[in-house]
Every structure is written in C-alpha cells, then in structure tokens.
Amino acid sequence: MSFAATMLVALVLDAGIGWPDPLYKRVGHPVVWIGNLISLCEQRWNAGPRNRRIVFGTLTVLLVTGLPMALAALVALILPGGWAGVALTGLLAWPFVAVRSLHDHVAEVARPLGGGDLDGARQAVAMIVGRDITQLDTGGVARAGIESLAENASDGVIAPLFWGVVLGLPGIVGYKAINTMDSMIGHRTDRYEAFGKAAARLDDGVNWIPARITAALFALGTPRRLAHASRVVRRDAAAHRSPNAGWPEGAMAGILGVRLSGPRVYATHRVEEPWLNAGAPDPAARDMRRALRTYMRGMALAGGLLLALAVL
Structure with a gap:
C-alpha cells in the first residue's frame, strides 16, 4: 500500500510539471545516466563472435539492472518511514514516469497536422519514431504518432508504476533500466541482435502484464467503445510483431x-506488418486529438487505482 502511495506521488508530480528544463540542465536525468552506462558497456563489449556478444550482452543486463536497483534499495533503506518516506520516495521515483512528456511529444505532432502543415508534423513525429518520414502521408504521420502514444503509455507510464507498486523504488528503477536497454540495444540488426538479445527478452517479460493493463485502462476509460476495443485486441494483438505492443495499440485502434x-518504411528497409483493426480507415489529425484524450482518461484511471490501493 505504501508503494502504491509513492507511485501516486510520482505520477501526480510528473503529470503536473513533467521534468522541467532548468532541472534537466542542472542535474540531467537518471535515465540519461543509465543510458550512459549502457553505451559504455556496448562500446567495450559488443565485439567478437556471436556467442561472446551474447555472453557480454547478458553481463550488461545484469550490471545495468543490478547496480541501479542496488543503489535504489540502499536509498530506500535509509529513508524515513511514514508519510515523509512516502513523499521522499515518490519524489525519487518521479523522473522514471513519463506521463506528461509523452503527451506533449504527441501533441506536438497533432498540432501541425491539424493545421495542414504536413512537413511540420513529419519533423515532429521524427522525434518519437524511427521511420522514414519522407514516406509518410497524413495518415502515416497520424498512425505513427498514435502507435507511439499507445505503446509508450505502457512502457513509459504503466509499466514503471506497476513495478514500483510491486517492488518499490528498486522496482521502478530496475524496470526503467531494462526498458532503456531494450530501446538502445534490443534491435534485430547485425550490430545488436546478439548483444541485445538478453535485454530484448527481459523487456518482453517485464512488459507482459503492464501492456495488458494499459489496454484495459484505455478500454475502460471509453466505456461506449469497450466492446469493440476488446474484439480488436482479442482478434489482432497476437499478430503484432511485439508480444506486448499489440495490446495497447489494438485497444486504441478499436476505440478510435x-x-x-x-507496413512501414525505415531508412534502410521496408517492414510488412499486419494491420490492427484492418478494414477501418487511416487515422486523421482529429483522431490524434481523440487518442490523446483516451490516453489521459486511461492515465487518470491508473491514478485512481493507485489511490484506491493506497487507502485500501
């Protein structure tokens, strides 16, 4: 229950003020510190035969996950008890939740797209996806933005909160380390496929429950579309390239x-992926705004659940 209260503090802080630029300029960001450690390990150890890369990639996972979790556990031990401890732990967990920044990044895409500025929308969406933006029409930009919003609602908000409720401060820190590794080295490319294999598999595991919770929050936050969203998820989520992302994305597709x-085009290749909610039209700019409202309702429900757990 106290873990739920600390995660509620972190969620409220991030939703209210995000991570302010002056604070970032002064102290940086804990996720950036974790990313620097990952880069150091990758530069030193991602070389040689495939088996060697797998071994050292696994060692990287143990180091990058274990060290921050151990530090977080030590900090948690020396924090005071009671409401002071809850407040301080929530303050320390705050930078590991990204509810506001995710909303703002996707809103930066929706704004020019809604005004008919396709080039501006392409430039904005390039900040959150890795696709070849020159190949994106209005529907492609809207799809990319909505997919990023749905998937990262799980990775950036619900999953860290979930592991924070389960394991406290070490849980949210450890999850963020795993997820950052996956985003940096968990790619199916010649350079990263072997070295990032353990990171990608672990990320799939720790996101399994949160992705399904996120889909449920989206659907429950829009009751009139609950049945259709559920049908799309049951029918299409398992066909997604990711074992987890198809759940929140499928729910969002059904709601909207x-x-x-x-299909999508990257700088070096084209990927043929099955559709979620095939037969429906491409999203438009107004659907991006609807997606943002769906996201905020889902996150408000998450806050309500944390509050209920905290006072249970």
Whole structure:
C-alpha cells in the first residue's frame, strides 16, 4: 500500500510539471545516466563472435539492472518511514514516469497536422519514431504518432508504476533500466541482435502484464467503445510483431475506429506488418486529438487505482 502511495506521488508530480528544463540542465536525468552506462558497456563489449556478444550482452543486463536497483534499495533503506518516506520516495521515483512528456511529444505532432502543415508534423513525429518520414502521408504521420502514444503509455507510464507498486523504488528503477536497454540495444540488426538479445527478452517479460493493463485502462476509460476495443485486441494483438505492443495499440485502434500498425518504411528497409483493426480507415489529425484524450482518461484511471490501493 505504501508503494502504491509513492507511485501516486510520482505520477501526480510528473503529470503536473513533467521534468522541467532548468532541472534537466542542472542535474540531467537518471535515465540519461543509465543510458550512459549502457553505451559504455556496448562500446567495450559488443565485439567478437556471436556467442561472446551474447555472453557480454547478458553481463550488461545484469550490471545495468543490478547496480541501479542496488543503489535504489540502499536509498530506500535509509529513508524515513511514514508519510515523509512516502513523499521522499515518490519524489525519487518521479523522473522514471513519463506521463506528461509523452503527451506533449504527441501533441506536438497533432498540432501541425491539424493545421495542414504536413512537413511540420513529419519533423515532429521524427522525434518519437524511427521511420522514414519522407514516406509518410497524413495518415502515416497520424498512425505513427498514435502507435507511439499507445505503446509508450505502457512502457513509459504503466509499466514503471506497476513495478514500483510491486517492488518499490528498486522496482521502478530496475524496470526503467531494462526498458532503456531494450530501446538502445534490443534491435534485430547485425550490430545488436546478439548483444541485445538478453535485454530484448527481459523487456518482453517485464512488459507482459503492464501492456495488458494499459489496454484495459484505455478500454475502460471509453466505456461506449469497450466492446469493440476488446474484439480488436482479442482478434489482432497476437499478430503484432511485439508480444506486448499489440495490446495497447489494438485497444486504441478499436476505440478510435481506425487501423494501426501495417507496413512501414525505415531508412534502410521496408517492414510488412499486419494491420490492427484492418478494414477501418487511416487515422486523421482529429483522431490524434481523440487518442490523446483516451490516453489521459486511461492515465487518470491508473491514478485512481493507485489511490484506491493506497487507502485500501
């Protein structure tokens, strides 16, 4: 229950003020510190035969996850008890939740797209996806933004909160280390496939429950679309390239009545992916705004659940 209270503090802080630029300029950000450690390990150890890369990639996972978790556990031990401890732990957990920054990044795409500025929307969406933006029409930009919003609602908000409720401060720190590793080295490319294999598999495991919770929060936050969202998830989520992302993306597709995922073009290759909610139209700018409202309702429900757990 105290863990739920600390995660509620972190969620409220981030939703209210995000991570302010002056604070970032002064102290940086804990996720950036973790990323620097990952980069150091990758530069030193990602070389040689495939088996060696797998071994050292696994060692990287143990180091990058274990060291921050151990430090977080030590800090948690020396914090005071009671409400002072709850407040301080929530303050320390705050930078590991990204509810506001995710909303703001996707809103930066929706704004020019809604004004007919396709080039501006392409430049904004390039900040959150890795696709070849020159190949994106209006529907492609909207799809990319909505998919990023749905998937990262799980990775950036619900999953860290979930592991924070389960394991306290070490849980939210450890999850963020795993997820950062996956985003940096968990790619199916010649350079990262072997070295990042353990990181990618572990990330799939720790996101399994949160992704399904996120889908449920989206659907429950829009009761009139609950049945259709549930049908899309049951039918299409398992076909997604990710064992987890298809759940929140499928729920969002069903709620909005649009199709998501599908083929996409990157700088070096084209990927053929099945559609989520095939047969529905491509999303438009107004659907991005609807997606943002769906996201905020889901996050408000998450806050309500944390509050209920805290006072249970």
